Amino acid sequence: MDKKTLIKKLNGDLAEEFGAIIQYITYAAKATGPYRPQLAQFFLSELPDEQMHAQYLANKIVALGGEPTLEAAPVPEARTNRDMVEAVLGAERGATRRYTERAREAEEFGDKGLAVQLEDMVRDESGHSEETERILREWPL
Ligand SMILES: [Fe+2]
Numbered sequence: 001m002d003k004k005t006l007i008k009k010l011n012g013d014l015a016e017e018f019g020a021i022i023q024y025i026t027y028a029a030k031a032t033g034p035y036r037p038q039l040a041q042f043f044l045s046e047l048p049d050e051q052m053h054a055q056y057l058a059n060k061i062v063a064l065g066g067e068p069t070l071e072a073a074p075v076p077e078a079r080t081n082r083d084m085v086e087a088v089l090g091a092e093r094g095a096t097r098r099y100t101e102r103a104r105e106a107e108e109f110g111d112k113g114l115a116v117q118l119e120d121m122v123r124d125e126s127g128h129s130e131e132t133e134r135i136l137r138e139w140p141l
């Protein structure tokens with residue numbers, strides 16, 4: 001894995017984190033019904049982690065000599081509360097997979113600090129997916 005490829009992949013991850021931030025802010029606004037307070041609070045509670053991930057990635061990209069992207073990955077459209085929670089589960093599982101792969105690539109590149117940080121992010125994202133998965137269990141309808 002050369003530096004240029006690694007920077008490109010980290011920029012892809014940064015765009016996904018920007019997308020996650022947009023996703024949580026807009027979904028929190030769109031949550032409706034009797035469970036609105038809990039759902040909005042749940043979406044907003046994920047935001048600080050995603051912001052920290054985005055900040056870390058932007059800093060690391062600059063440290064490696066790259067230019068951080070200004071693009072955000074597209075947010076899946078979701079109309080109902082359940083659609084939103086399912087879209088969040090898909091996004092968090094995707095993030096867990098991406099950072100697992102990226103940690104391996106950072107190790108291969110020889111940047112132990114980056115590899116360790118990416119593994120921390122695997123822990124955060126898998127925590128987010130487990131929490132989301134439990135919300136979907138026995139969803140009231
Ligand atoms: Fe994240």
Ligand SMILES: [Fe+2]
Nearest residue numbers: 092095125128
């Ligand atoms: Fe997350």
